[in-house]
Amino acid sequence: MNLFWICLSFLFLSVVELVGADNGGWDTAHATFYGDMGGGETIGGACGYSDLFLQIYGLKTTALSTALFNRGLTCGACFEIQCFNDPQWCAPGSITVTATNFCPLNDSKPTGNWCNPPLKHFDLSMPMFVKITRDYHAGIVPVQFHRVTCNRKGGIKFEMLGSQWTPFVTVFNVAGAGDVRAVSVKAEGGGWTAMIRNWGQIWQTSESLVGRGVSFSVTTSDGRTVQSWNVVPRNWRFGQIFEGNQF
Structure with a gap:
């Protein structure tokens, strides 16, 4: 087989692979x-x-x-x-x-x-x-x-739940990949602390959050991270929902 046919065969196989991959998974x-x-x-x-x-x-x-x-x-x-x-x-x-x-x-x-x-x-x-x-x-x-890709209106939402001893946060309305794989929290006056997945998209922390402004860092399954600084004010209450930044 001469070089022309070798190149043509390679091109054909490449096109077949591209067509097979073009189904969007x-x-x-x-x-x-x-x-x-x-x-x-x-x-x-x-x-x-x-x-x-x-x-x-x-x-x-x-x-x-x-x-x-x-x-x-x-x-x-x-x-x-x-x-x-x-x-x-x-x-x-x-x-x-x-x-x-x-x-x-x-x-x-x-x-x-x-x-x-x-x-x-x-x-x-x-x-x-x-x-x-x-x-x-x-x-x-x-x-x-x-x-x-998840298309969302507005920013990521954080619903404050739990108690003063064990605060929980439900993270939702996440654009891009949509599925959250890691959340970190930063209470006013402290540093960043990784939250623990309680179940689903409810995350918990042992940090004291009551009476403190709160920031969140959210990472999705594609490795992208977005931070929402001071998204929760000092006078927040359990049951309230706050809107942060978006991917």
């Missing part, structure tokens, strides 16, 4: 829904978000199976999902949702439970499910999905 899973057209339960969940409407996400949310939930590390991440390979039920178009909950496994039911590992599964609100299907009677459909 799409993977396959299944999706079903919970609740009704009102959306069902929007309070609480395995990610620690107290009220999905108050905390921006609304009904554009999903619970994840064990294979995707990653012990809560994926909370806050965004996924684009589209129905595929089911002509009877699939509707055109796609949806973008935020991971806000966990679809629990059932060890007593090793088959027939879509949330058991190693299955990848999305449990959507009904209003989101019917955007990618022709009718909610589809029940469960095959889907394609991939991670996408």
